[in-house]
Amino acid sequence: MFEDFVLTEKFSNGFTVVLGAILCISTLFTILLATLPGQYDPYADKPPKFVDETGKEIKMKTKDGKDPLKWRQGRTVQILVLGDIGRSPRMQYHALSIAKHGGRVFLIGYQESEIHPDIVSNPLITIIPLVAAPAFLRSSSKLLFPILAPLKAIWQARSIYRALGYRSEPGRWMLVQNPPSIPTLAIASLVCFLRNTDLIIDWHNFGYSILALKLGKRHPLVSISERYEKIFAKAATHHLTVTNAMARVLKDSYGITAQALHDRPASMFRPITSQERTQFLARLPETAQYAQDLSPSSKTPWKLIVSSTSWTADEDFSILLDALVAYSAEATSKTHLPRILAIITGKGPMQSHYLTKVKALNQQKKLLNVIVTTAWLTPQDYARLLASADLGVSLHTSSSGVDLPMKVVDMFGAGLPVVGWGKFEAWPELVKEDVNGKGFASSQQLAEQLIDLFGKDDALLRQLKNGALEESGNRWNDEWDRVGGQLFKFIHV
Known part of the structure; x- marks a missing residue:
């Protein structure tokens, strides 16, 4: 009889434990269901x-x-x-x-x-x-x-x-x-x-x-x-x-x-008039002191190039720096080549690394005919800067080979011709060679393009400009x- 009592008590205790566990699990499950995100109706x-x-x-x-x-x-x-x-x-x-x-x-x-x-x-x-x-x-x-x-x-x-x-x-x-x-x-x-x-x-x-x-x-x-x-x-x-x-x-x-x-491109990326360009360049801090030199009325007008970058590993900024060094050296002996103001926009992890390189190149007097500066602009001012520039530069190398840089789309929206790294599959979907831009595969080739485009005969640059203006008609909406x-x-x- 005592043994039957013990077994009954053990069974009762076991049943209580199981029932308690079921109640706990049920409660937790109910709370979980009650706190799940509401469904779309x-x-x-x-x-x-x-x-x-x-x-x-x-x-x-x-x-x-x-x-x-x-x-x-x-x-x-x-x-x-x-x-x-x-x-x-x-x-x-x-x-x-x-x-x-x-x-x-x-x-x-x-x-x-x-x-x-x-x-x-x-x-x-x-x-x-x-x-x-x-x-x-x-x-x-x-x-x-x-x-x-x-x-x-x-x-x-x-x-x-x-x-x-x-x-x-x-x-x-x-x-x-x-x-x-x-x-x-x-x-x-x-x-x-x-x-x-x-x-x-x-x-x-x-x-x-x-x-x-x-x-x-x-x-x-x-x-x-x-x-x-x-x-x-x-x-x-x-x-x-x-x-x-x-x-x-x-x-x-x-x-x-x-x-x-x-x-x-969005609607804010659009071509602007020469008067709008003059007013903007005189207002923007990064260009104000060079506004007169950038004016077409100047005896030896400078060229303004713009490159937007996120300063990451898929954009090798040293390609542009090496090309500008080569261009500067060429402009020393070929005085018909204009000086270049290069504005680099954007923020990112490798910015300080490349700015240190720019400082070293200036100290070594390897950028005598080139001024490199950076800017972080409002969307509206960035759009106006693109429309005011003579040439856009894309350094996007594409990790997959099948993506495209949005910056080039914005440049075309502003009517800005583009030179960019073109050694990947999707590049021709965006840029038509010698129509609205050109692709390069090395810093040397980029330097040659800058020299050709900014030389005495600017027919190719005008041709690319016309192509970019035509491309600006393609809109996001x-x-x-x-x-x-x-x-x-x-x-x-």
Whole structure:
């Protein structure tokens, strides 16, 4: 009898433990379900309400103030860029195009530099800033990369998940810039699954190819990154690319179908009149003291060249420096060659390294006929600088061979002819040789191009200028409406 009592008590205790465990698991599961991000419901997609400073609801109007703001149900889009929004022009243009057609946009990314003013003023676009990782996780050390990279990815994953799942409303679509792919694609795929949202990947390049620039093509992390990218690419319902060549690679290597949506300039990148150019060069601090020398009325007018760079490994700035040194030496003996003012715009990790090299070259008197200066400009002033220049220079070397530099698109929008590194597959999709620009494959070839273009016979430079002016007629809105307008169901054919 005693043994039966003991067995009964053990059974009762065991049953209590099991029941308690079930209740705990059930409670945790209920809490998890209750706190998951809300799903997208097209019937619950309501127009945003706008209020004035007193809290009174107001009717928003378009920028010209004439018409009520257009809003279309079921067109809410989350746009994610794991980078600085202000330095991600293509994603900003996506946001503006969607809002122009009446879609509501939640633009998610780091808010580090100035954002397009039309985005800031558009009531249909809400900016959700990501929280930057601590400074120690952003070290550029190659030695510490294998340790810090996973920690940084975890930080970013948490920040992205909160922004997509809780700080912004669910959307019918989520448009994600790639790269970076880690951890962006994994978190975006998860949130889209939870929120009943269609994932669209906008391929600017391949993440693993950029990582290979830092670690080498044979590094294990590069191989892991490539597999990761291919796996999560399958989670998307639609894919956009910046070139036809990239769409081909996605089909051949990833087994997915993508549609090319070529970069085109925004409206602020446009040719300007000679009077506008004179006024701008006299106002801009980087050109004010040289404005008279840059004027066509000068007896020996200087040439203004512009290169925009992110100061990263995929843009070898030493190519331009070596070419300018060679040009300066040639101009010493050939006095008909004009002096050059070279303005380099942008920010990035390798900027101080190259500025130190520029200082050394000046001390060695190897840039006697060239002035190299840097600038960080507002979007509007950058657009005017491009329109005021004589020649644009692109140093983008393409880690994958199938992406294209947005800077060249902006230069063409301003009617600026371009010389650029052209030894990669996609280059001819953007630049027509001897029509609107020229490609080079070495610093020596770039120096020869500068000498030919700025020599006594400027027929080729005028020819390239005319080609660039013609190219400036191709605009983002037309390209986006053709591809994005149909993808987001704004335009039906």
